[in-house]
Amino acid sequence: MSPDARSVYRWAVLAIIAGCIAVSYLVITHRAARPGPTATAGPRPAFQLPFPCGEVWTLTTYPGHDDFDIDFFAASGATAGRSVLASAAGTVTWAGWSATLEDGRPAAPGASGTRGGLGYGVIIDHGGGWFTEYGHLAAAPGVRTGETVKGGQGLGVVGHTGSTTIDHLHYEQLNDTLDPKRTRGNGDKVEAVFDGVPSGITSDDRSPDQTRTSRNCAPPGA
Known part of the structure; x- marks a missing residue:
């Protein structure tokens, strides 16, 4: 392989590696930015009508x-x-x-x-x-x-x-x-x-x- 060909090859490999790193960064960032799963609510309180008894x-x-x-x-x-x-x-x-x-x-x-x-x-x-x-x-x-x-x-x-x-x-x-x-x-x-x-x-x-x-x-x- 000629020196010029080796140089082109090295640059191509470096470009591929850089692209993979960029994609990985974007995926990780996107996942981190998404809201996490919601929490689970506790038992619903025994709510009553907000008025005095019997009304x-x-x-x-x-x-x-x-x-x-x-x-x-x-x-x-x-x-x-x-x-x-x-x-x-x-x-x-x-x-x-x-x-x-x-x-x-x-x-x-x-x-x-x-x-x-x-x-x-x-x-x-x-x-x-x-x-x-x-x-x-x-x-x-x-x-x-x-x-x-x-x-x-x-x-x-x-x-x-x-x-x-x-x-x-x-x-x-x-x-x-x-x-x-x-x-x-x-x-x-x-x-x-x-x-x-x-x-x-x-x-x-x-x-x-x-x-x-x-x-x-x-x-x-x-």
Whole structure:
């Protein structure tokens, strides 16, 4: 083989090796950039209706609402001013106005599935990836960010603050292990279950109204 041929051959081999290294780097980088597998949620807490024991409420939704979001209206009597209770024990991750913290700082991105529209509201972390969200309270919540709450503990009263003019409670149950980024946004919402029974609210334009009686009867912390 002539010197020129050997030189061409060496350059060709080096080019092949360099190409293989580049491809390997791109593959490794791509794999590292992909989200890892989601975590597994813990057992779903024994969520109860977020209202005092024995009260009867209508669960409804409307076209344009996110799937699984529930609007609660009292089945009889006035809805405004009714007590809103924690569906289960947990830690308050946000309590304030339209997804802002008490000191005025905005809540973490994705911390509220309806950022800017909840008015006065509360989000509770129940552990194991489970969260509940309560919106449109009539006034500032009776709990604070970071506070530990008991199941059945009062959070506030029903109102129409935020992006609504009708008194009702906006409510969500979320499983944030469904999203690798843990945003607790729309992708983490799931069908709410109360006292072990699915809510029946699964689609914003196809779910018929439901009527349920609250079994949130044990004293807070019992």
